Structure formats: C-alpha cells, structure tokens
Amino acid sequence: xxxxxxxxxxxxxxxxxxxxxxxxxxxxxxxxxxxxxxxxxxxxxxxxxxxxxxxxxxxxxxxxxxxxxxxxxxxxxxxxxxxxxxxxxxxxxxxxxxxxxxxxxxxxxxxxxxxxxxxxxxxxxxxxxxxxxxxxxxxxxxxxxxxxxxxxxxxxxxxxxxxxxxxxxxxxxxxxxxxxxxxxxxxxxxxxxxxxxxxxxxxxxxxxxxxxxxxxxxxxxxxxxxxxxxxxxxxxxxxxxxxxxxxxxxxxxxxxxxxxxxxxxxxxxxxxxxxxxxxxxxxxxxxxxxxxxxxxxxxxxxxxxxxxxxxx
Amino acid sequence: xxxxxxxxxxxxxxxxxxxxxxxxxxxxxxxxxxxxxxxxxxxxxxxxxxxxxxxxxxxxxxxxxxxxxxxxxxxxxxxxxxxxxxxxxxxxxxxxxxxxxxxxxxxxxxxxxxxxxxxxxxx
Numbered sequence: 001x002x003x004x005x006x007x008x009x010x011x012x013x014x015x016x017x018x019x020x021x022x023x024x025x026x027x028x029x030x031x032x033x034x035x036x037x038x039x040x041x042x043x044x045x046x047x048x049x050x051x052x053x054x055x056x057x058x059x060x061x062x063x064x065x066x067x068x069x070x071x072x073x074x075x076x077x078x079x080x081x082x083x084x085x086x087x088x089x090x091x092x093x094x095x096x097x098x099x100x101x102x103x104x105x106x107x108x109x110x111x112x113x114x115x116x117x118x119x120x121x122x123x124x125x126x127x128x129x130x131x132x133x134x135x136x137x138x139x140x141x142x143x144x145x146x147x148x149x150x151x152x153x154x155x156x157x158x159x160x161x162x163x164x165x166x167x168x169x170x171x172x173x174x175x176x177x178x179x180x181x182x183x184x185x186x187x188x189x190x191x192x193x194x195x196x197x198x199x200x201x202x203x204x205x206x207x208x209x210x211x212x213x214x215x216x217x218x219x220x221x222x223x224x225x226x227x228x229x230x231x232x233x234x235x236x237x238x239x240x241x242x243x244x245x246x247x248x249x250x251x252x253x254x255x256x257x258x259x260x261x262x263x264x265x266x267x268x269x270x271x272x273x274x275x276x277x278x279x280x281x282x283x284x285x286x287x288x289x290x291x292x293x294x295x296x297x298x299x300x301x302x303x304x305x306x307x308x309x310x311x312x
Numbered sequence: 313x314x315x316x317x318x319x320x321x322x323x324x325x326x327x328x329x330x331x332x333x334x335x336x337x338x339x340x341x342x343x344x345x346x347x348x349x350x351x352x353x354x355x356x357x358x359x360x361x362x363x364x365x366x367x368x369x370x371x372x373x374x375x376x377x378x379x380x381x382x383x384x385x386x387x388x389x390x391x392x393x394x395x396x397x398x399x400x401x402x403x404x405x406x407x408x409x410x411x412x413x414x415x416x417x418x419x420x421x422x423x424x425x426x427x428x429x430x431x432x433x434x435x
Binding site: 065067068069102103104129130133172173174175176177215216217273274275276277 | 355378391
C-alpha cells in the first residue's frame with residue numbers, strides 16, 4: 001500500500017466523519033435521550049403503518065430567500081409538498097412552525113399559501129420572526145390570526161390530543177432570547193387548567209422552548225414558566241423550528257424536537273461564527289432539508305416522530 | 313461609501329451657497345464626519361462606536377438574513393434591512409445610545425455621542 005492510498009483514505013474518512021457530525025446531530029440526541037422514535041426515510045415511514053393520529057410538521061420555508069445557500073426556497077417548499085402528497089398515509093393536518101416567509105412580504109405569503117395549499121389539508125401556523133417584520137404584525141395576523149389571541153396563539157383538540165400553538169417571536173428584548181410574555185403565559189395557564197393529566201399535549205412554537213444555544217439566541221427567555229404549567233401532564237411533545245436542523249431532547253415527560261427547514265440548513269451550535277444560512281454542496285442540499293411526520297398512538301406515552309429529508 | 317460621496321457633494325453645493333453669504337461661518341459649521349457600522353455574521357461592527365454630535369451613522373446589512381436597528385430607549389428604529397440595505401440616523405444630542413436587532417435580540421450595539429462644540433470652540 002502506497003502512501004498515496006493512505007492519503008486518499010484519510011481524506012475520504014474525514015469527509016465521512018464531517019458528514020456524520022452534521023447529519024448525525026439529531027440521531028445522537030435520540031440515542032442519548034433514549035427516545036423510542038426513529039428518524040429515517042420514506043420507506044421506514046411506510047413500514048410504520050400508523051393506526052393513530054398522524055400529522056405533519058413543516059418549518060422555516062423562508063419563501064423569498066434567494067441567496068447562495070438556496071437560490072430557490074419556493075422550489076424546495078414545492079418539493080416538500082410533493083413529498084407530503086406522496087405519503088402513503090395522508091396526515092390529518094399540517095403544523096407550520098414559522099418563518100413561512102423570509103421578509104414578511106405580501107407576495108411571499110401569497111406564494112407560500114399557493115404552494116402549501118396543494119396539500120389540501122388544514123394548516124395550523126405559528127409565526128417566526130421573519131413573518132412579523134412589519135411594525136404591527138398585521139400581515140401575519142390578517143392571514144393566519146383568525147380565532148387566535150394576542151400575536152397569534154391558540155389551542156385546538158384532535159383525536160384526544162390537545163394542541164397549543166405559541167408565539168415567541170414578538171416583543172423581543174435587547175440581549176434576550178425568544179419571548180412568550182406574561183399575557184400569553186397567563187392564557188396558557190388558563191388553557192391547560194382543568195384538563196386531565198392523561199391528555200397528551202403537543203406544544204408548537206417557532207423558537208425552541210429549551211436552551212439549545214443562547215449565544216445565538218436559540219432558546220426562549222420565559223419558557224420555564226410554560227413548562228411548569230405542562231409538567232403535570234404525562235405526555236408532552238414540544239415541536240419547534242428556527243434552527244434549521246434536527247435536535248431532540250427529553251426531560252421527564254417532555255420531548256423536545258426541532259424540525260429541518262424546507263429552505264436552507266444552519267450550522268450546528270457554535271460550529272460557525274454565526275447562525276447564518278449555511279451553503280452546502282448543491283447535490284447535498286436536499287439531504288439537509290425536510291419534513292417531519294408525527295404519529296400518536298393511543299396508550300403510548302411518546303409520539304413517534306419521523307424526520308424525512310427531501311432527498312437522501 | 314456611495315452615500316458619503318453624494319452627501320459631501322450636497323455639502324459642497326451647500327458650502328458654496330454659504331460661502332457667498334458668509335465664508336467663515338460656512339467653514340466653522342462643517343458637518344461632522346459620517347460613520348458606518350457594518351452588520352456582518354450577526355454582529356454590529358464596530359459594536360460600540362464613538363462619534364461627535366451631528367454625525368450621521370449608517371448601518372449596512374452584509375448578512376444573508378434581515379436585521380433591524382432598534383434603539384433601546386426608542387430614539388430610532390429601522391425597518392427590516394435585507395441584504396445590502398442601509399439605515400441612517402443623525403445623532404444631534406450627546407449621550408450613549410444602546411441599540412439591538414429586534415429580529416435577533418442577542419445582537420446588541422451602542423453609539424456614544426460626544427459634544428461637538430469642543431473642537432469648534434477652539435477656533
């Protein structure tokens with residue numbers, strides 16, 4: 001074996017390790033947390049023959065984004081919708097965890113609506129910080145705010161599961177993180193009051209409700225109070241977006257999960273000077289974008305969460 | 313830089329008018345040098361800038377994501393700046409102006425404004 005061979009192998013091994021570090025962050029969390037959820041491709045999802053409630057999470061479509069990290073964010077959202085339409089089991093509804101648009105422009109909201117409506121499913125939205133760039137959050141609220149409180153928080157029930165959509169992207173304080181605010185927290189306390197502890201709860205919001213990486217603003221200032229109201233429930237699943245990568249953590253009965261973006265990836269915490277859009281090789285982009293399939297089976301404490309990349 | 317150029321052209325034209333009226337006064341009330349803050353990698357650069365009263369500070373967004381410039385004491389507030397967009401504010405009153413990006417509030421900065429009278433009074 002020549003030294004050239006060693007070099008080649010060294011390089012390719014390094015490359016493989018790089019890919020694993022990047023793609024494997026979420027997987028690693030899963031194993032460490034001991035969560036009985038699988039992350040895989042569409043074939044695995046097919047094998048799971050869901051009998052309970054199935055819904056879908058998409059996040060961070062950033063319609064209007066056209067920079068090198070993905071010059072066509074609307075195109076990859078369309079691919080995500082094609083993926084949803086091809087699912088063997090049609091989900092009951094979609095949850096969109098925010099950053100529908102990149103710049104809160106009416107045309108961007110229009111484009112997003114046009115594409116997402118191709119699923120012909122109900123979509124439950126919460127805003128991301130990119131959806132509330134206009135002064136009074138009028139653009140988002142006019143479209144998605146019907147029947148919601150404050151900047152757009154609300155709850156609903158489906159198949160015995162209680163869903164709570166929270167807004168943690170408005171009225172942010174200098175030097176701080178995501179923010180729920182007193183009014184919303186009081187509403188949440190009242191919303192949960194009187195519900196049996198056996199009710200499975202799904203909370204969804206844009207910015208993670210746990211401290212993923214505060215130095216990049218990846219956390220929510222006053223989430224502890226919300227989690228305090230949730231701790232008596234036997235099954236709590238928290239679905240977030242914002243960080244454009246899969247992360248999972250389990251704390252007692254609470255499972256936290258962040259979804260991939262349909263637009264562009266962001267670096268792992270601290271792996272780059274800033275959390276800005278990350279440019280990957282063109283043929284790798286679709287492997288770091290994706291959708292999330294969530295199935296609730298009666299009698300099981302945790303929901304099965306399956307992340308699917310747009311392309312392997 | 314383009315802004316600064318056009319601004320000095322305006323200043324020159326203005327100066328000529330003033331020159332006809334009162335040459336010495338025009339020289340004495342020359343505008344303070346303009347300053348620039350770059351927004352790059354989710355950071356205001358420089359994060360803390362000291363300027364003379366009367367200075368116009370211009371922020372330029374070099375990132376691929378939108379940012380805002382919002383004064384903590386509500387003195388100034390920009391719209392969301394897309395890539396390459398700019399926002400300017402002229403600081404006339406001495407003091408320390410803390411500001412942040414309301415989209416990414418972990419981004420903070422400050423403009424320290426010093427009295428401009430000191431250098432002028434020396435003449």
